[in-house]
Amino acid sequence: MSRIFIVGSGTVGAATGRALGHAGHRVTFVDIDPRRVAVLVNEGLDARRELDLAGEPEAFIFLCTPTRLVEGRHHLADVAAGAELIGRALARADCPHIVVVRSTVPPGTTRDLVRPLVELHSGRREGDGFGIAASPHFDSRGSRGSAARAGRHAVETVRLPLTVIGSDDERITLAVRDLLTALVPPGGQLRLLGDPAEAEMVKCAHSLFNATKISFWNELWRVCDRLGLDPDEVAGAVATSAEGSLNPEYGIWGGAPYGGNQLPSDTRGFLSFAEEIGLPMPLLGAVVGVNSGFEQRLEAEMEALSMLAAGPHYYAPENDDEAEDSEDEEPYDAAPEEAGSSSSIIDENPPPTHETEPTDRTERAGRVGGEVRTDPPSTHPSRRRAQRRTWIPRQLGR
DSSP, rough: OOOOEEEESSSSHHHHHHHHHHTOHHHHHHHHOOHHHHHHHHHTOOOOOOOTTOOOEEEEEEOOOEEEEEETTOOHHHHHHHHHHHHHHHHTOOOOEEEEEEEEOOTIIIIIHHHHHHHHHTOOTBEEEEEEOOOOOOOOOOOOHHHHTTTTGGGGGGOOOOEEOOOSOHHHHHHHHHHGGSSTTTEEEEEESEEEEHHHHHHHHHOOOOOOHHHHHHHHHHHHHHHHHOOHHHHHHHHHOOOOHHHHTTTOSOOOOOOTTTTTHHHHHHHHHHHTTOOOOHHHHHHHHHHHHHHHHHHHHHHHHHHHHHHHGGGGGHHHHHHHHHHHOOOOOOOOOOTTOOOOOOOSSOOOOOOOOOOSSHHHHSSEEEEEEEOOOOOOOGGOHHHHHHOOOOOOOO
């Protein structure tokens, strides 16, 4: 049994705390709202208005404060206040604790906002007094609209939840994994990442993809409505035929435009058709625009490569002074990444190794369900990442 503190006991905090309590852990809810504390106490739960770690054994502290939107921007004042509260409590703690950011926040918040505030108010450094990780909460509730349309209760259509854990410290990652494994149902996924920002980005991408898919079908619904067609028949057929619906690996790697004979002509042609019938399709227009940008980028890269292949005379200095200066420059190290430098943490029970590099992306992704790692090939454009820059929030909304 582990000792758990939930800082911020709203929707996310209450769900996390109750789940961990049902798993047999000792949970204490902390919230500044006296009404929320009273509700939890009336339910027979341990709820307080202050976080006190004096005399407490090593514990997990889940930061579950809300991330509101103010004028279309993330309002991180509550997250910052929660980090300060945890920092002050850690200053009086007798042993190290693990801070887990559970709130949905922009990528980089755990490392570049929460960690510095905890260090500032605790007087301790990460790794010496506390550890930190990000494990965003995924809402497992299904869409009631889609459930009703399918003739089933919403509970039956809920997708199995995803749990992601990201930390710079593998020891912290594995400790959080051991805690949260009991909450992963059969068939659920538990993914371990070596960077808290990646875990935060997974949650953001998860929501953005769902929102984009809904908007896509809403846009097509308008076209079908204008033409007098049945949108459900169209959507039902596409859901069982399009590779983007059937294949989880299709189109997810990024870094290159879509090509071939069908996609460029079909997207541009249908966009023109929608204009002819007087129906704007801003999402499809954005799809075509994004792809055009990647086409231009690819053309520029191919042109640069062809110039390099043609020989160094294209870049020969015009005079001897420039030649002497160029000899003093250190050569650019273009060596590929060393094997195993992926930010993902390798599963303790990895699948059987292959004598040759697997060509099937499903093999590269590891097991389906359970604890997995997913990495694109080392030669893929998404692996050519520069050193990550520190993210500084433009405002905390204070």
